[in-house]
Amino acid sequence: MATRTRIAPPRDVVKFADRLQYLLQPPLEQLLAADALSLPHAPFPYQWEGIAYLLPRHEAVLADEMGLGKTMQAAVALRVLAFQGQLRRALLVAPKPLVTNWQREFAQWAPELPVAVVEGDQTTREWIWRRDFAGVLIVNYELAVRDRELAAAATPFDVVLIDEAQRVKNPSGATNHAICSLPRKRSWALTGTPIENSVDDLAGIFEFVSPGRVRPQMRVKDVRDAVTDHVLRRTKDAVLSDLPPKMIRDAELPLAPEQLESYRRAEDDGVVRLADMGAELTIQHVFELVLRLKQICNFDPATGASAKYDWLAADLEECAASGRKAIVFSQWVETIEQLAGRLDRFNPLQFHGRIPSRRRDGVINEFRDNPDRHVLLMSYGAGSVGLNLQFCEYVFLFDRWWNPAVEDQAINRAHRIGAKGPVTVTRFLSTDTIEERIHRVLEEKRELFDAVFGGPEPGSRRGLSRSEVFALFNLPEPPASAAA
Structure with missing residues (x-):
């Protein structure tokens, strides 16, 4: 039986007219069934839910356990936003070894999105940052820090997506400061490990996603209440009954x-x-x-x-x-x-x-x-x-x-x-x-x-x-x- 995934409004959307707009949208599967948005194969039901979770949110952390396809979910979500006219340019920040993997994922799941990589010498990178590129721009964390001033002065991005977001967990670190200074309308983060050592790790990630929402030394219960609508976390045991043991x-x-x-x-x-x-x-x-x-x-x-x-x-x-x-x-x-x-x-x-x-x-x-x-x-x-x-x-x-x-x-x-x-x-x-x-x-x-x-x-x-x-x-x- 075909799934029918609705895009539900975030909790901070309170006006009736705004919430009604979400209810009147067709199911996500129907939207993507158009020839222009065909997918190489059908996502799992939980992946549809992940895409539907990202689409309406300006502040979101997709924290699925490793191996559940966070990359694909994010790529398809960006593709849908572009199809709906809500995205003209996006910036993806990823660890250097994963840049080529992201290029492959976009080619497979969002082939019509133009993709460019920030690379080369200082002069070349300066030209890339100042160019008003329409599509997805990919930069690794090291260059994002090195080019902080250039990136901060770039034309604002409709979405800034950071992969392996635990890289910004230190609020006082240069990486966190560089990423938080990126001009953007939406802040999305992907990580399978939102907490590596202590609850304070989340404070660093949320300085990018939703500044001030999570503060160092908060009680566990208060953190859980604060991030409930901003973090989606699924485990393989919970969503993949057919995954090998x-x-x-x-x-x-x-x-x-x-x-x-x-x-x-x-x-x-x-x-x-x-x-x-x-x-x-x-x-x-x-x-x-x-x-x-x-x-x-x-x-x-x-x-x-x-x-x-x-x-x-x-x-x-x-x-x-x-x-x-x-x-x-x-x-x-x-x-x-x-x-x-x-x-x-x-x-x-x-x-x-x-x-x-x-x-x-x-x-x-x-x-x-x-x-x-x-x-x-x-x-x-x-x-x-x-x-x-x-x-x-x-x-x-x-x-x-x-x-x-x-x-x-x-x-x-x-x-x-x-x-x-x-x-x-x-x-x-x-x-x-x-x-x-x-x-x-x-x-x-x-x-x-x-x-x-x-x-x-x-x-x-x-x-x-x-x-x-x-x-x-x-x-x-x-x-x-x-x-x-």
Whole structure:
């Protein structure tokens, strides 16, 4: 049975005549059924609802879980606005690696919209910004900051859309200031992780979307009430009953004997050194020890012994033998390179910050199309957003990131629309180590996210706070002035 999605008025539309105008519009599916607005294939019902949500709003955050097609929903919404005469020019701000993906999405879902990219030397970019371009202009975040004055002086945009909006979560940062200064009529934001660490992350995003609506240090309940009509959040479990299952397994492993000896020595020496620093102790000193211990949990620095590697290699043997493909995530390029040497028999590919941007599409294409390429070694930073790897059925988190949102993004590169089968996720965890302590904090952050977007209100803890970092080693927290 065909869906009939109505465009409902936002809550701040109160005049009867204005609300009646929305009620008299044809269903969205009927509007797009015209030959001029044909779609390559029918969206899912929840995607129709997402498009209908964006269309009437001047202030909106589409916060669907990764893999639900936020890019497509936004592209179609811009297309409909242009068809209705409400959009002549739009600006899209996206991470640099995702610019080409957005060009492909517009070509597929909004082919009649002209698309141009802000790029080139200073003179070329200055000409682009000053040109009154009719269509969608795409710029990456770095250039948006560098060209802040040029962008702020540009002809106002009917819509400014920011992708991976968590990039502006710091209200005092240069990126936030540059994005908030863009001249615009509508402010739309896309993010699968509107909260990464604390509720204050939303305050930065809303400085762009709806300034003043969310303020730092607001209570969770007040934030939830403030953003109810401005944030649309759906999860895959809630809207995709036919999505293949995602199976999470925690590989909780004791350290190899060589690792354990190195770990204990490093932790004991490190804690003693930190305790002896007194007033000179800062959070940076603690982080240095945390990183050192996490690296030992991956590989023993003296012998190369690794309980995680032994498990991973055995799993990859089975994966390759069955013709499957796997992604292995780590936060360190050095770990990825060490794994690449040891896993040479699987013909692995690497995807991380040291791989030039111009080569990255080729790496993904080679991994997807070459049946002899079974393993992709990927850094969280380079591979956690914007990539569609639904042809992979195995994901391994070789080490854990600082917050669960980034881990979820990484997992959802494979577990998304179009996944051809169940996705098995293995999360490695070294028991009785710093990894286990950090894992407890990660779970608390998940509780916070659920509290803002539909779950129960959490307790007083908010994640990896400054005091909790010191508490990882039972260190007293120095006064803020002393640790500054």
